Amino acid sequence: MxxxxxxxxxxxxxxxxxxxxxxxxxxxxxxxxxxxxxxxxxxxxxxxxxxxxxxxxxxxxxxxxxxxxxxxxxxxxxxxxxxxxxxxxxxxxxxxxxxxxxxxxxxxxxxxxxxxxxxxxxxxxxxxxxxxxxxxxxxxxxxxxxxxxxxxxxxxxxxxxxxxxxxxxxxxxxxxxxxxxxxxxxxxxxxxxxxxxxxxxxxxxxxxxxxxxxxxxxxxxxxxxxxxxxxxxxxxxxxxxxxxxxxxxxxxxxxxxxxxxxxxxxxxxxxxxxxxxxxxxxxxxxxxxxxxxxxxxxxxxxADAGQLAELDKAAKKAVKESRKNAWDTFVGRLSAERDALLKLLPTNGQSNAAYERCREDLMGLEVPLLSEVVDACRRLRLAIGADNLPQPITQWLRDAQRRLSEQVGSDLYSDTEQSPLRVPTVPAVIDEDAKPVPGYQVLQDFFRAKLKQYPNMFAFGEDVGQIGDVNQGFAGLQEEFGKHRVFDTGIREWTILGQAMGMAMRGMRPIAEIQYLDYIFYAMSVLADDIATLRWRSAGTQSAPAIIRTRGHRLEGIWHSGSYLASLVSTCRGMHICVPRNMVQATGMYNTLLQGDDPALVVEVLNGYRLREQQPTNYADFTVPLGVPECLREGTDLTILTYGACVRVCLEAAELLEEQGIEAEVIDVQTLLPFDLEQRIVNQHLKNTNRLLIVDEDAPGGTSAFLSQQILEVHGGYQYLDAPVKTLTGAAHRPGYADEGDYASKPQVMDVVEAAIDLALF
The missing domain is CATH 3.40.50.970 (Thiamin diphosphate (ThDP)-binding fold, Pyr/PP domains)
Incomplete structure (x- = not known):
C-alpha cells in the first residue's frame, strides 16, 4: 500500500x-x-x-x-x-x-x-x-x-x-x-x-x-x-x-x-x-x-530486494492503469457532451461561418470541459443572434447551463424534507390578558421546554453554565439539567463554534453562544470556511445543523454594540441569519431551526432582555418562518424596511410621522438569509407606497446595500419607485461610548423621521 x-x-x-x-x-x-x-x-x-x-x-x-x-x-x-x-x-x-x-x-x-x-x-x-x-x-x-x-x-x-x-x-x-x-x-x-x-x-x-x-x-x-x-x-x-x-x-x-x-x-x-x-x-x-x-x-x-522490486513494479503498473481508467472515463464523459452539441450544428448548406467557427472551436478542445463547450455555444448565439439560434441548440444550451450550475452550486442549503424552510408555520397564540414578562424570562421558559423536549440539545459558551449567560437566558437551567447539558467554556470563540460543528455532525443539537456579536469575528474562519460551507463542499453528503446564538445592536461602546452584519451576510452563505426584533420572535425562530437541518446564526437584541413582552401561550411550539418579512404597521406614503433593534426606533418614528400627515408602513425583515423568499416587500408593499427607506445599524454600504440589491435587482422593485431608495445606517466609525456616542453613531428616532419626510417630499 x-x-x-x-x-x-x-x-x-x-x-x-x-x-x-x-x-x-x-x-x-x-x-x-x-x-x-x-x-x-x-x-x-x-x-x-x-x-x-x-x-x-x-x-x-x-x-x-x-x-x-x-x-x-x-x-x-x-x-x-x-x-x-x-x-x-x-x-x-x-x-x-x-x-x-x-x-x-x-x-x-x-x-x-x-x-x-x-x-x-x-x-x-x-x-x-x-x-x-x-x-x-x-x-x-x-x-x-x-x-x-x-x-x-x-x-x-x-x-x-x-x-x-x-x-x-x-x-x-x-x-x-x-x-x-x-x-x-x-x-x-x-x-x-x-x-x-x-x-x-x-x-x-x-x-x-x-x-x-x-x-x-x-x-x-x-x-x-x-x-x-x-x-x-x-x-x-x-x-x-x-x-x-x-x-x-x-x-x-x-x-x-x-x-x-x-x-x-x-x-x-x-x-x-x-x-x-x-x-x-x-x-x-x-x-x-x-x-x-x-x-x-x-x-x-x-522480504528480499527482488520481491520488493516486484512490488514496486506492480504498484506502478496498478496506479498507471487506474490513472488511465480515471482519465479515460472523465474525458469520455466530456466528449459525449460535446458530441451531442456537434450533432445539433447545421450542415449541408445550412451552416455559415459562425457555425463552422463554433465547430472548429469545439473540435479543437483536447479536454472538452462542459464550461468550455457551453461558452462556445454562447459565443455562437452572440454571433448569429439569439432569435436565429435553432431551438434544439437553444434547448441544449439551457439544459447544459442548468446542469453546470447544479454541478457546482447545488446543496448550499438543505432541500430535504427536514429543511427549516419547510417547517410548518405555527402562529403565536397570545392571551391579551397575559402579564408582560422580561425578555430574559421568555428565553428561560423557552430553553427549559426545549431541553426537556430534546435530550440531544446542549447549550454552552462563556458564562452560559453557572450564571445562565450574562443576560440570564439560561439562568437556573444548569442546575436543572446538569453540567453536561448547559455548561461554561473558556474565552475561545473559535473552538466554541468548533464544538458546535462537531457535535452537530454527530447527531446532537448544540446551541453555542458567542457572548457579543463583536466577538464572533474571532471565530470567522470556522464559521465562514467550515460550518457555512460543509453541506455545499461535500455535495450534500454532510451537514452540521448547529445554532449559533449571539447578541448585538445597541448597548454601550465599541465592542458591545455590534451590528456589522454585512461581512456575515457575504461570507456565511450556507447558514441562515436571523435578526429577531425581540425575544418572543427569537424563540419562534429557534423553534423553526431546531426542527430543521441547516446551521444558523441568531442575533438577539442586546438591549431587549429587560424589556417586557407578552409571552405566547404556545411558546414551546410556535414558529417564525424564515425568509418571510412581517409588516408591523401599515402605511401608504412610504415603506420603512428594518430589522433587529431598529424596529422599535422605526415604529416610534412612524407615530411621529403620522402626526405630520405621513403614513409610513414599517416592515421587519426578520431574516437576512434567506431574504423575503416570496418577494412580499415588492409585491405587497412597494407597489403601493412607491418609496423605500432602509434603516439599519450596519456601516454605510453594508447590510443596507445587500437589502437594496435584493429588492431592486433580484425582485425587480425598481420599476415601482417614484423616488430613489434611501438608506439610513450607522456611522462609518465604530459606535461611541455612552448616550452621546450612541446618539451620534446609530440611527435615532428623529433621524428616521427626517429621512422619511425628505423621501416623502421627493
Missing part, C-alpha cells in the same frame, strides 16, 4: 505539471505513519482531516486510486468527496443520505470534509471528540447509529508549521481542560512550505514547546508522544497504545511524528530544491520513510 500511495503521489504531481490538473498536494514522504495509524482505527472513529491523507484511506479500503484522481481532475460525476468542488486531498465520507437522514456512523471511519485553511480542522475535531465524551457521560442521549458508549476517537493531523496557528493551541488547551478523545498527529517534515520550523516553533519542536500541557500525576493534561516517521516498528507499536489509552481515559493526545520528508516538495506550486540545501536534500533521500522501510523489510527478512 505504501508503494501504491507513493506512485499515486508521483502521478498527481506529473498530471499537474503536464496540464491535466490544476493543483496537486499529496502524501509522498508521509505514508508510513498512516499505515500504522490504520491499524489503530476502529469503526465509528472520526477523522478531522487536513489536505493530505489518501494513504490512510487506501490502507483502510475506504477508497480506490481512481477516487483520488477523480478529485484531482475535478470530475464531478466521479468525485465522491466533493463533486469536483474541492482540490485533491480534501476527503470526506457521507454522514447523511440523499433524503437528509443520518447514515449509520458506526460502520467505518467517518471522515469530516477537509478544508484548506491551515489548522482549520482543529476546532471541528474538538467538537467531534466532545460528542464522544457526552455520549459516554449521559446514556439518555439518543446514540443509535452515532456512538458506542463514547468509545469513538477523533483522529486529526496537522502539518508541523500549522501548529503556529492560534487555533491549534486553543484546541489543545481546550482538549486538555475538557478531557476528550482527540488524537492529534503533528506531521513534521521540518518546513512550512519554505520556512523551516526553527522560524515557526519555539525550541524547533512542537512536542517540547507543548511540554507544559503534558499530563501530570493528577491526570490533568494531555498525553504527548514523539516518534520518528521512518521507524516502522516504533510506529506500529505506538499508535495502538495511543488509541487504547484515548478510548479508555478520554484523554487527548499529541503524537509528534518527526524526521519526515517531502520528496516532491510541499505541493505542485513550487520546487523544494529552491529553498533546501544540498545536505538536506541528500538527507531526505536517505531517510525517506519508504527507503528506511525497505531496509527494515530486508534486514528482518520479511
Amino acid at each position: 505504501c508503494r501504491v500511495s507513493r506512485e499515486l503521489s508521483n502521478f498527481i504531481r506529473r498530471d499537474v505539471l503536464t496540464g491535466r490538473a490544476k493543483f496537486g498536494i499529496s502524501d509522498d514522504g508521509k505514508e508510513l505513519y498512516q499505515v500504522a495509524m490504520a491499524r489503530a482505527i476502529a469503526r465509528g472513529d472520526w477523522r478531522a482531516d487536513y489536505y493530505r491523507g489518501h494513504t490512510l484511506l487506501l490502507a483502510l479500503g475506504l477508497i480506490k486510486v481512481e477516487d483520488v484522481l477523480a478529485q484531482l481532475y475535478a470530475d464531478a460525476a466521479a468525485d465522491g468527496f466533493s463533486r469536483g468542488r474541492q482540490m485533491v486531498g480534501h476527503h470526506s465520507t457521507p454522514t447523511i443520505d440523499e433524503t437528509g437522514a443520518w447514515v449509520n456512523q458506526l460502520d467505518s471511519l467517518n471522515v469530516s470534509s477537509g478544508t484548506s485553511p491551515t489548522a482549520g480542522q482543529m476546532a471541528r475535531g474538538l467538537g467531534l471528540a466532545l460528542a464522544s465524551k457526552l455520549y459516554r457521560t449521559d446514556s439518555s442521549i439518543p446514540s443509535e447509529g452515532f456512538s458506542r458508549d463514547g468509545d469513538e476517537i477523533v483522529w486529526s493531523e496537522i502539518g508541523d508549521a500549522s501548529t503556529s496557528e492560534g487555533v491549534f493551541w486553543e484546541t489543545m488547551n481546550a482538549a486538555g481542560v475538557m478531557n476528550v478523545p482527540l488524537v492529534v498527529t503533528v506531521v513534521d517534515d521540518g518546513y512550512g512550505i519554505s520556512v523551516p520550523k526553527e522560524l515557526q516553533t519555539t525550541k524547533g519542536s512542537i512536542s517540547e514547546a507543548m511540554a507544559g500541557l503534558k499530563v501530570d500525576g493528577t491526570g490533568s493534561g494531555i498525553d504527548i508522544y514523539k516518534v520518528k516517521g521512518w521507524d516502522y516498528p516504533a510506529l506500529m507499536d505506538l499508535y495502538p497504545k495511543v488509541a487504547e489509552r484515548a478510548r479508555e481515559t478520554h484523554r487527548a493526545a499529541l503524537v509528534h511524528v518527526s524526521e519526515l520528508t517531502q520528496p516532491n516538495g510541499h505541493s505542485t506550486s513550487g520546487s523544494h530544491e529552491r529553498y533546501k540545501s544540498k545536505e538536506r536534500l541528500t538527507w531526505e533521500k536517505e531517510w525517506d520513510c519508504l527507503e528506511q522501510f525497505r531496509h527494515w523489510l530486508i534486514a528482518t527478512e520479511v
